[in-house]
Amino acid sequence: MARTVGIGHQDFETIRKGRYFYIDKTRFIKEWWERGDRVSLITRPRRFGKTLNISMLEQFFSANYADRGDLFSDLVIWKDTNYRQLQGTYPVISLSFANIKEDNYITARRKICQILSNIYSKNNFLLEKNILDKKEKKYFEDVTVDMDDVTATLSIYQLSLYLSKYYGKKVIILLDEYDTPMQEAYVNGYWNDLAGFIRNLFNSAFKENPYLERAIMTGITRISKESIFSDLNNLEVITTTSEEYADAFGFTEAEVFAALDEFGLTDKAQEVKLWYDGFTFGRLTDIYNPWSIINYLSKKKAGLYWANTSSNRLIGKLLQEGNREVKKAFEGLLNGHHLITPIDEQIVYDQLDTNEWAIWGLLLASGYLKVVSFESYEEIENDFDDAKYELDLTNLEVRRMFGQLIKGWFAESRADYNDFIKALLLNDLKAMNVYMNRVSSEMFSYFDTGKKPSIQEPERFYHGFVLGLIVELADRYIITSNRESGFGRYDVMLEPKKPTDDAMILEFKVQDTENEAELFDTVKAALEQIDEKDYASILVSKGILPDKIRKYGFAFCKKTVLIGS
Numbered sequence: 001m002a003r004t005v006g007i008g009h010q011d012f013e014t015i016r017k018g019r020y021f022y023i024d025k026t027r028f029i030k031e032w033w034e035r036g037d038r039v040s041l042i043t044r045p046r047r048f049g050k051t052l053n054i055s056m057l058e059q060f061f062s063a064n065y066a067d068r069g070d071l072f073s074d075l076v077i078w079k080d081t082n083y084r085q086l087q088g089t090y091p092v093i094s095l096s097f098a099n100i101k102e103d104n105y106i107t108a109r110r111k112i113c114q115i116l117s118n119i120y121s122k123n124n125f126l127l128e129k130n131i132l133d134k135k136e137k138k139y140f141e142d143v144t145v146d147m148d149d150v151t152a153t154l155s156i157y158q159l160s161l162y163l164s165k166y167y168g169k170k171v172i173i174l175l176d177e178y179d180t181p182m183q184e185a186y187v188n189g190y191w192n193d194l195a196g197f198i199r200n201l202f203n204s205a206f207k208e209n210p211y212l213e214r215a216i217m218t219g220i221t222r223i224s225k226e227s228i229f230s231d232l233n234n235l236e237v238i239t240t241t242s243e244e245y246a247d248a249f250g251f252t253e254a255e256v257f258a259a260l261d262e263f264g265l266t267d268k269a270q271e272v273k274l275w276y277d278g279f280t281f282g283r284l285t286d287i288y289n290p291w292s293i294i295n296y297l298s299k300k301k302a303g304l305y306w307a308n309t310s311s312n313r314l315i316g317k318l319l320q321e322g323n324r325e326v327k328k329a330f331e332g333l334l335n336g337h338h339l340i341t342p343i344d345e346q347i348v349y350d351q352l353d354t355n356e357w358a359i360w361g362l363l364l365a366s367g368y369l370k371v372v373s374f375e376s377y378e379e380i381e382n383d384f385d386d387a388k389y390e391l392d393l394t395n396l397e398v399r400r401m402f403g404q405l406i407k408g409w410f411a412e413s414r415a416d417y418n419d420f421i422k423a424l425l426l427n428d429l430k431a432m433n434v435y436m437n438r439v440s441s442e443m444f445s446y447f448d449t450g451k452k453p454s455i456q457e458p459e460r461f462y463h464g465f466v467l468g469l470i471v472e473l474a475d476r477y478i479i480t481s482n483r484e485s486g487f488g489r490y491d492v493m494l495e496p497k498k499p500t501d502d503a504m505i506l507e508f509k510v511q512d513t514e515n516e517a518e519l520f521d522t523v524k525a526a527l528e529q530i531d532e533k534d535y536a537s538i539l540v541s542k543g544i545l546p547d548k549i550r551k552y553g554f555a556f557c558k559k560t561v562l563i564g565s
Helices: 012-018 027-035 050-061 081-086 105-122 134-142 149-167 180-188 191-207 253-262 266-276 290-299 313-321 324-334 356-365 396-409 411-426 429-447 453-473 519-532 536-540
Strands: 039-043 092-096 171-176 212-219 235-238 279-281 284-288 339-341 369-374 389-393 477-482 491-496 503-510 549-557 560-564
Touching: 012 050, 027 050, 027 081, 050 092, 050 171, 050 212, 092 105, 092 149, 105 149, 105 180, 105 191, 134 149, 149 171, 149 191, 180 191, 180 313, 191 212, 253 266, 253 284, 253 290, 266 290, 266 396, 279 369, 284 290, 313 324, 313 356, 313 396, 324 339, 324 356, 324 389, 324 453, 339 356, 356 369, 356 389, 389 396, 396 411, 396 453, 411 429, 411 453, 429 453, 429 549, 429 560, 453 477, 453 491, 491 536, 503 519, 503 536, 519 549, 519 560, 536 549
Parallel strands: 039 212, 039 235, 092 171, 171 212, 503 549
Antiparallel strands: 279 284, 339 389, 369 389, 477 491, 491 503, 549 560
């Protein structure tokens, strides 16, 4: 009989006592402990079992769970006698920053202080024992939601001291989702304030802490050492490209197929693979997202489960505001092409606007891209080159998520945008002009977020518009974009998938007011460029007749657009 699938449980004890569906990951306990790293930072995409594994580690090591071997009795870790003796023998400080998603620094700091205060409240028994002196007791009572920075940033360090005094052993510190508040700080513009506070907290807890035995931090991204880990030279970083702990987070294909067998869904294996396979950790391929699989087992149908568990605001911001090369590369990914690029896994949030490699590194760490292949350093011919990765969208769920994300860009002008698409398909030039001007009026300001808006706004609008075309018309057209040397020379081609549909060439030009008195002159120049450069020859060579190729010139003057053919 198949086990019960419990959706949303992230507490190890709850899952084990309720006998809910669970895939044994307790080998991770032994693997981590025997590596001996003092402080480990493990990055994995969201909903990949990080919180559950942190809960598992706490309940295995914590003295608060002494004599709770029943939670592990039929699992892999319990087969090792040495680890049976280790269970429940350490003081553990466990905390999570998962819920710190504030839009300002003051509230974010206050919530962190509340979390730290709650941990002290859980250890109130220390005040009742003859362990702390008067000064230590005074400090203990000063740890409140309103504490000052010095008290707050030393709180984990001090609690480590107090617990080690009581238990006679150094502490294990577990911090889940360490980077959630940092991502929110970047999106909402208070990065520098929060980075300083977190840097001091982490330095005292993880570096200058003689009472620390081991520590694990989990998160989605590897934030740069300079940002919040300065002087933390004892940090071992395990990212999605690392070999360590490759099968400890997420489900392997063997585990997924066994689960499908258990739930009578063996015949759905290929559907599940198409939708949810594709994650790669180190050299281990065919990793599946646990959240999607558990929901599929429960609902027995495919859907956007993992993609809909977050607002994806940071990813949307980076793509929306990204430069033309970012959008150009993303166009290729949406069209089924692979991206070959170096990546920067060490995220410097305040440089994301200018560092394309960091954007791809963030998308990879977040699970939206997968590694198809990579170049080892032994294969690099030039000593000064960077290793390149071949990247692709992870799977069908991710591809459809990005479709929804891009459609969301046009939400405020959705009706007009849809009407423009309909007019384009019908070759209704008058309606195209009406609706395109309405769309551009709404969307220019949306995409015009660069540091030089007067220069960037037409280009940013153009790229967002092309991504929208790809999402809306992907079922009928192969959409490609040729970017020669600037916005004035760009064109878009729509190659029909059905012989009954017309092909289209769209040429975009910004009005040159010195040489083009009216927008009509700019339209004329765009149409002449299509003919002069013989763009249609590419389509004709594929068997499309010249009278089945439509040509449009789009002329821009600020937010005003004129389309001609």
